[in-house]
Amino acid sequence: MIRDGGWAKEEWSSVVAIDGPAGVGKSTVARLVAKELKFLFINTGDMYRALTWKALREGVDIRKQRDVAEFLHLKMNWEFQAQDGHLKIRLDGKELGRELRSERVSKLTPTAAQWPQVRSLLRRLQRNLAGEGRAVLEGRDITTHVTPKAGLKVFLDAKLEERAKRRYRQLIEDGKRVKFDSVQENVRLRDWREKKNKIMPNRRSPGTIVMDTTHLNLHEVAAKILELYHEKARGG
Numbered sequence: 001m002i003r004d005g006g007w008a009k010e011e012w013s014s015v016v017a018i019d020g021p022a023g024v025g026k027s028t029v030a031r032l033v034a035k036e037l038k039f040l041f042i043n044t045g046d047m048y049r050a051l052t053w054k055a056l057r058e059g060v061d062i063r064k065q066r067d068v069a070e071f072l073h074l075k076m077n078w079e080f081q082a083q084d085g086h087l088k089i090r091l092d093g094k095e096l097g098r099e100l101r102s103e104r105v106s107k108l109t110p111t112a113a114q115w116p117q118v119r120s121l122l123r124r125l126q127r128n129l130a131g132e133g134r135a136v137l138e139g140r141d142i143t144t145h146v147t148p149k150a151g152l153k154v155f156l157d158a159k160l161e162e163r164a165k166r167r168y169r170q171l172i173e174d175g176k177r178v179k180f181d182s183v184q185e186n187v188r189l190r191d192w193r194e195k196k197n198k199i200m201p202n203r204r205s206p207g208t209i210v211m212d213t214t215h216l217n218l219h220e221v222a223a224k225i226l227e228l229y230h231e232k233a234r235g236g
């Protein structure tokens with residue numbers, strides 16, 4: 001077996017890496033692709049959110065790099081569990097879900113995610129989880145830093161207004177009472193924060209397929225990714 005960066009080549013070939021900006025629909029698409037392929041769906045944003053959630057609970061000032069680094073090594077006890085094809089995060093024996101999507105956590109996560117210690121630890125964890133193969137990972141730096149050797153690398157993009165519409169529809173479906181203008185403003189602010197904190201790399205990893213999804217629905221996007229994956233698997 002050919003080992004490549006610690007993992008076998010076949011293992012990387014069955015990894016699908018999906019990146020893209022906030023609100024583009026990465027999670028929905030990654031979930032659909034993983035379900036169809038019977039792969040594990042790994043939402044890496046949830047790991048950054050979980051870290052922020054716990055840091056806030058512990059009263060850590062996430063604007064202070066040193067405090068966050070210390071907290072990371074002393075207090076974070078990651079536990080992961082595959083459930084219905086989705087990697088779930090547990091902290092302190094509690095499975096995390098809705099609390100990760102609160103407005104406060106969403107707003108502060110780009111601040112916690114900017115610190116190099118946080119990024120290198122989470123990237124290592126994510127690489128280990130993906131290293132078994134048969135996984136779909138989505139985030140901001142999967143194609144560039146976490147699994148640059150993935151069998152298929154896709155960058156999803158869409159215009160700000162369309163991303164805001166997708167987020168708005170999702171929030172309404174979840175029973176939230178929100179105004180479209182404020183959702184759009186939040187997406188714009190997130191873009192700005194993530195750019196400022198250098199969370200989204202400007203460069204593309206070689207071989208990454210960029211898809212403008214502005215005029216596609218998320219089922220069409222997932223179908224295109226599956227088509228690309230099967231094409232690659234056939235050696236195309």
Ligand code: DC
Nearest residue numbers: 044045048109110113139140141199
């Ligand atoms: O995908 P999401 O919106 O749930 O991600 C939450 C935050 O986590 C986002 O503001 C940026 C950060 N993040 C990151 O820094 N690196 C990733 N691979 C994924 C998310």
